[in-house]
């Protein structure tokens with residue numbers, strides 16, 4: 001079109017050189033006028049009349065060009081014949097004009113007509129494509145330029161493309177850059193970085209506007225896809241995670257899960273979890289892919305109650321975030337209480353007051369709360385108590401009296417248990433020794449002792465051993481024995497016995513004579529070695545046992561050296577006539593004093609017999625005249641001891657009616673005539689002497705009794721041995737050798753029967769006793785039998801009963 005236009009103009013110029021130019025006219029019309037619109041009144045403008053046009057057959061000459069304008073000759077006007085589009089006529093060429101000639105004939109002339117076509121805004125700017133797609137990474141830097149397609153507006157001048165606008169213009173600026181050829185180049189410049197996470201797809205409208213009136217515009221859509229870049233770090237969902245795990249939980253126990261998110265997409269959004277290698281990292285394990293935190297070791301509440309783990313979350317681009325996991329360790333009752341003995345006594349004295357502290361303990365339980373609350377108890381049956389002084393401190397105290405003698409050692413078991421469920425406990429045993437205090441006196445094995453010793457012992461013989469025990473210990477229990485001062489019959493007891501201090505053996509100091517002392521008692525003291533010492537005493541009664549050390553003594557008939565005493569038997573005496581009675585005593589006792597009488601020798605054995613038990617000499621047959629006047633009998637008196645002892649006595653018997661007969665008949669018997677003559681005198685004298693002696697004896701007996709009574713009071717009413725009473729010895733004070741002493745005696749023999757068969761012999765009343773001057777009296781003892789005499793009320797039967805067992809025969813002499 002443009003080429004064509006140029007060509008046409010050149011043609012038009014060349015034509016001008018051939019024809020006579022009479023004038024020219026120019027018009028200016030806008031394009032796109034409707035057909036028939038008036039362009040101009042050419043007749044008038046050229047000063048030609050319509051007739052001339054008619055006559056000259058005026059016509060438009062456009063050469064080969066298209067005729068857009070026609071000539072109306074009748075009216076002399078130029079009208080629009082066809083639509084004129086300036087853009088197709090001239091394109092961008094300015095100015096755009098139609099040049100043609102109007103040719104007249106008659107005369108031939110031509111006029112040049114120029115019609116300038118002015119532009120009207122009939123074309124909007126337009127883009128070649130309706131949309132443009134871009135993929136831009138969000139990491140694109142600001143200032144990045146993206147060339148846009150430019151719009152084309154066919155209009156020219158002011159109606160041409162004027163400007164561009166981009167909407168929305170958040171991220172991009174629009175920039176137009178003029179080029180050398182006058183065209184404009186359009187770019188978008190990244191003003192603000194893109195964010196895929198925020199806006200992945202963007203749609204922009206680029207609008208191009210022209211400058212016409214009214215303004216026209218064209219648009220193009222720019223679709224931007226924002227490509228992801230790893231521009232977002234992973235972010236923990238919570239800055240801090242709290243979790244708990246019980247101690248001793250097995251490895252692999254799930255604790256918690258840490259989550260983080262990454263806004264980036266795909267690979268850029270993949271989060272890796274990691275616990276930073278600090279502190280207790282080895283105890284925990286984190287799954288790098290899903291953030292699961294599990295236990296990887298053994299957690300112990302007592303070592304650490306809380307773990308703070310730093311967790312790092314990162315994406316492949318090494319962008320990262322950190323958060324924290326706080327793991328509380330929950331206590332379980334896994335520790336028994338531990339008992340520490342802070343101090344303890346190994347030994348306490350048995351006299352300690354209740355409440356004495358014997359041990360101090362410190363109890364530790366590292367568990368918490370009830371798992372760590374500890375209670376302590378002691379084993380049963382110990383006299384101790386446990387007390388809590390302050391938390392975790394306990395004291396063990398005595399809570400009752402101690403007695404080493406009952407229990408010398410205690411094993412005190414302290415058991416401490418916590419209040420966890422189940423409860424754990426531990427225990428410790430304290431061994432406590434109780435030390436001795438001298439709180440026990442020695443105690444004899446018996447309340448009293450009786451010991452027996454046979455008389456005639458050797459001095460120094462050990463009689464007996466006393467033994468006392470002391471419940472205390474060691475020195476406090478070392479018993480020594482000693483004799484307590486007392487006297488026996490006025491003699492210090494120490495001259496009778498001695499006690500071995502260590503062994504308690506009692507020794508006789510002297511030889512004892514049963515006939516002098518039958519028993520005695522004393523006290524032995526046992527004393528321990530404590531400080532102060534304690535002691536006790538015991539009564540020891542020593543009973544002396546008889547030995548057959550005395551032969552029987554014949555009291556009657558009295559044996560004289562030279563004189564002859566004869567018993568008279570009348571020749572008419574019957575069978576069983578009691579001739580006389582041999583009286584003997586034995587100072588021993590019991591069997592040793594049990595006497596029996598036997599006929600040893602006799603002139604006529606067939607005439608007499610001797611009572612085995614009573615010593616009575618009786619006739620066995622009728623005495624006859626044929627029998628010898630003088631009969632001589634020898635009687636043996638034997639005791640029953642082992643071995644037995646005996647005495648013999650000679651009894652003279654005269655078979656006669658009267659004493660003178662005897663004298664005359666028996667020359668043997670008549671030895672001392674003078675003696676017989678003075679018999680009466682001596683009898684009177686003897687009676688006086690005997691009376692005197694009797695009174696003296698009475699006085700002595702009474703004194704002795706008083707003394708003994710007082711003595712018994714003094715000696716704690718104890719059964720001290722009775723001081724035997726020895727009657728004074730009878731001696732021949734007159735020196736005559738004759739003791740005209742009449743005994744009225746009785747012999748009482750207890751036998752099996754309850755009643756006492758006392759036979760009273762009155763020999764002396766009939767018979768004459770003639771004593772040899774050398775003979776001594778009989779020592780008579782009144783001793784145990786005295787109780788019978790003293791206490792006539794006492795039940796005789798009982799005494800008989802006891803004596804019978806020994807078969808003791810009692811001989812009681814009563815001075816007549």
Ligand SMILES: *[C@@H]1O[C@H](CO)[C@@H](O)[C@H](O)[C@H]1NC(C)=O
Nearest residue numbers: 407408409410411412429431
């Ligand atoms: C105390 O324990 C010890 C050692 O176990 C033991 O030999 C002793 O007999 C016990 N004592 C008592 C009084 O139980």
Ligand SMILES: *[C@@H]1O[C@H](CO)[C@@H](O)[C@H](O)[C@H]1NC(C)=O
Nearest residue numbers: 484485523525535536537538
């Ligand atoms: C002997 O023991 C008794 C108690 O058994 C006591 O009363 C007495 O005083 C003691 N005698 C001496 C001399 O210690």
